[in-house]
Amino acid sequence: MGKTGGDTKKRTTVRVGDEALRGFVGYNVKRAMVAFQGDLRVVLEPLGLRTVTFSALTLVDEKPGLSQSQLAQALAVERPNLVAVIDELSGRGLMTRERVPTDRRTYALHLTEEGRRILVKATADISASEEKRLAGFTPAERDLLVKMLNQIERPARGRS
Amino acid sequence: MGKTGGDTKKRTTVRVGDEALRGFVGYNVKRAMVAFQGDLRVVLEPLGLRTVTFSALTLVDEKPGLSQSQLAQALAVERPNLVAVIDELSGRGLMTRERVPTDRRTYALHLTEEGRRILVKATADISASEEKRLAGFTPAERDLLVKMLNQIERPARGRS
DNA sequence: TATTGTTATACTCTATAACTATA
């Protein structure tokens, strides 16, 4: 019983680190992503939003009237997986599905007032969260980071 | 069909982009991560490896004899989820589980010769893949990128 | 009583085939 007290823990287990993987740039990218992902979850959960529902709200707000197929493509998710997302958002009254008269197969997506309100709140909260996460960065460093990340997505076309 | 004005192509479906999300640094981090993830999948699949099995091989090679609990913690996965990983690797003869005499609850993990061989191959292939992905970066830029990513993980402690 | 490895389970995310209604 004498193991309690101010001492942290019994810690017989030696802590093993991930240094062996840090040499891969992609691993460091992933770990940074996990950090942002955690922040995002914390911020969105009180609003009843997930990453994908927030992203959907953002894109529909940016391009009102777009179709589910267009939204799915922009979000890089398969169309079937978007159905539940739209169901959820329209079910909560944050988004509307309106039939398009010229092509009755498609639905035009729009935000409701409530949807726009919650999007504004979520956007502000996420920005504040990123601000904290990137507190050690100057604006120039932040821009450089984003530029590098974007360059990673479309690598320099090697000739030959 | 010619109901749309100004659009020369048949393209009734207007492509929608993700510009509205590019303002978030975390989004750009995620997209870069997805790019690396795709590269990794392409490289590891021919070797019959997944990200987690490759990572396990790497860490066991770095710290031979470590336990499953230690490995799970280093990989940031829950212990139950590691069982199938070790089963897979030991089943393929890439890793061994040896009982530890001093604590018969734990298994000491070691790579087999074949495990070490496939790890060397995988490591080389991943490095080559990253080399292509980062072809536009100077070594200094690469270092700066990693430094920034690491700084993101442990943000500057704001004095409240 | 606590810990290691394990089983069972569940929930999310993602991917594919096939159906319907419209075109």
Place this chain on the structure above:
DNA sequence: TATAGTTATAGAGTATAACAATA
């Protein structure tokens, strides 16, 4: 025939509870 939205389903990845063996 082709497309938009949908349904059903299956595979990963990830999380927790509980159990047997051992400490």
